[in-house]
Structure formats: C-alpha cells, structure tokens
Amino acid sequence: MVRSHPRPSDATTRFLLRLPAAVHAAVKGDAEAAGLSINEYCVRRLRTPAAPLVLHDDAQALIARAIDVLADQLVGLVLHGSFARGEARQTSDVDVLLVVDAAIPLTRSLYRTWDALPVTWDARPVDSHFVHLPADPMRAGSVWCEAATEGIVMLDRDGQVAAALRQVRRSIAAGRLVRKQVHGHPYWTKVA
DSSP states (O other): OOOOOOOOTTOOOOOOOOOOHHHHHHHHHHHHHHTOOHHHHHHHHHHSTTHHHHHSHHHHHHHHHHHHHHGGGEEEEEEESHHHHTOOOTTOOEEEEEEEOTTSOOOHHHHHHHHTSOOEETTEEEEEEEEOOOSOGGGOOHHHHHHHHHOEEEEESSSHHHHHHHHHHHHHHTTSEEEEEETTEEEEEEOO
C-alpha cells in the first residue's frame, strides 16, 4: 500500500506549457524588464486577481479592441464599478477605465471611434471611460479613487497604472482623500 503524503503549500510542481514563439518572446521580454526569471514572472502573473478575468473571452475581446483603437498609446485597463465588486445586477453594465498616454486628447472623437464597434461582456454593455494617469494623487478624481478602492487592473503596460492606484490608496488611507455623498451619489474630495 502506497501512502500519499500531503504536500506543503509552498512545494512546487512541474508545469509544461507550449507557447507560440511570439508569445514566448513577449513573456521573456516582460520577465527581463521586470528583472525576473520567466518562471517567477509567470507565477506572479498567474497569482494576480485579474488573471481569471483576463482569460475570459469577453475580456480578451475588450483588451484586443483597446489595443486596436489605441495601439502603443494604451497605458492600462482597469475594471471597476459593481461588476468588479461582484455586485452587478441584471441591468448593470461593465465599467472600464481605458488609461491612455497623456499625449492623447480626451475628445468626443475618441469616444466616437470607440463606440463605432460596441463591446460587451457576458451580454452586458461595456461602459468605457478614457482617462490619463492622475498628475497628482492628492487631486485624483472620483473615478480614480473608486478604481483605487475596488478596481481590478487587467492591463498595465509598464506598471504606471498600479503605481498610480497605490498612491491614491495611500492618500485615502492617510485621510487626505475622503468619500462623501450628496443626494445618494458618492464622490471623493480632498480634505482641507
């Protein structure tokens, strides 16, 4: 009779994955840029909260659409709102921040280009908001404060989105930014 011994939670196992050469090259480049081995880079990416979401076909379509419209001007993508909180109702949409390079003006024509091919997620409309990184986390708008407290980073080109969200969270934790409510609508403001 062979006894099986439980593995400690930090034990490792072998996992073989075949990748297209272009994907492997991209992962290798990202790992090198992060100063990590490919293995450690993949482990960290798989542990992130957004990993299961990003595997969803509709998430892939959303990311592909953002890359198609914005190309290298796309800085990041953050899921937020009731869908990210797990509180979406039947009629809820999916709120997404599309973080763009500061050189891109946030104009109606940008929204018209995006809206020309609507995106859905689980048959829900995706409500996309184009934003720039906050220049000053102490003056971050309500959308950045909401994303910092409940958002899920789905794409972060070079870590700037996560860094901005950390800075906003620190301002909130220090009590410099507070959430208030007027007529049932929440907003964030800087403490005087």
